[in-house]
Structure formats: structure tokens, C-alpha cells
Amino acid sequence: MKCFACQAEIPDYSAVCPKCGDDPQANPFEAPTAPRTRPVSTPSEGDATGGIIPYKNPKALIAYYLGIFSGFPVIGFFLAVPALVLGIMGLRDRNRNPAIKGSIHAGIGIGCGAIFMLLWGAVIIGMIINYLSNTWQ
Ligand SMILES: [Zn+2]
Known part of the structure; x- marks a missing residue:
């Protein structure tokens, strides 16, 4: 057979x-x-994950984890900014060399980074305005 x-x-x-x-x-x-x-078509893909985790695109991978953890209230703002930056860098690397993958991880990093940056940024600005208006009264 x-x-x-x-x-x-x-x-x-x-x-x-x-x-x-x-x-x-x-x-x-x-x-x-x-x-x-x-x-x-993927002879270089030796790892068992089959390219689900983009080991060759550390920027996208770091952006992904920063994006996830940027959901942490207020302090997440300081993770959201690098998540957004690394996500864009990782996506650019991915477009230059599609074999390294990571567009999904970079996309999640950019998406979460952008959302939480705006959200926690607004909260921080609100806290500053609140603080200033209290001290000036
Ligand atoms: Zn066989």
C-alpha cells in the first residue's frame, strides 16, 4: 500500500x-x-508551533504582550505606547520579509496599544485637570 x-x-x-x-x-x-x-513551502519552519508564534519577529511578539498587558488601568498607558510603536515596527519588518510572520501579533499590539493609549491617556489628563482645578480653588 x-x-x-x-x-x-x-x-x-x-x-x-x-x-x-x-x-x-x-x-x-x-x-x-x-x-x-x-x-x-516552509522548509525553514523547524519549530513545532508551525509559525503560530512569530519567534523571528520579536518586535511583533513584544508588541502583542505589551498590548495585552496595557489593559492594566492607568499604568497600562506606559505599556500601550511602546506596544503601538513596536507593533508598527514589527508590521514593517513583516512586510519587508513575510517569512518572519507576526502580522497578527503586530496588529493586536497596534490595536490594543492605540485603544489603551487613548483610554488611559484620557484618564491621566482627566486626573491632571482634576488635580489642577482642586489646587487652584
Ligand atoms: Zn509516510
Whole structure:
């Protein structure tokens, strides 16, 4: 029989393909929701995550985490600003070299960064105005 994963000729009814270690019975065309075939066009992608986490785009990755943590009230303002800046830098790196990925992480960093920068910025300005109006009275 032929292995569905790597097309190698293997002994009949093998549970595991001796060539590629995959399940030779699994027909990739029968299960489109769980594709077993590996993308051929990414030989450099050695990590098991399959490029979900953009290790090669640290700016986008840092922007993502800064963006998430910038939700912390008021102090998050100081995380939102670098999240926005790093997100834009990471997106620019990604556009220059699509192989490093990270556009989603950069986008989340930019989105959260922008929202929380405006939000906490408004809160900080409100606190300053409140402080000043109290001291001047
Ligand atoms: Zn195989």
C-alpha cells in the first residue's frame, strides 16, 4: 500500500509509516478540517508551533504582550505606547520579509496599544485637570 502522508510504498496495514512516522491510513482529502499533510513551502519552519508564534519577529511578539498587558488601568498607558510603536515596527519588518510572520501579533499590539493609549491617556489628563482645578480653588 501507499502512505497517504508521504506516498512511500509501505507494508500493508501498517499503523505507522516507517518512512515519515505518520498514520498511513489517514487520507488528507477526507478530513479537510484536520489536514495531516505538512505545508511544502516552509522548509525553514523547524519549530513545532508551525509559525503560530512569530519567534523571528520579536518586535511583533513584544508588541502583542505589551498590548495585552496595557489593559492594566492607568499604568497600562506606559505599556500601550511602546506596544503601538513596536507593533508598527514589527508590521514593517513583516512586510519587508513575510517569512518572519507576526502580522497578527503586530496588529493586536497596534490595536490594543492605540485603544489603551487613548483610554488611559484620557484618564491621566482627566486626573491632571482634576488635580489642577482642586489646587487652584
Ligand atoms: Zn509516510
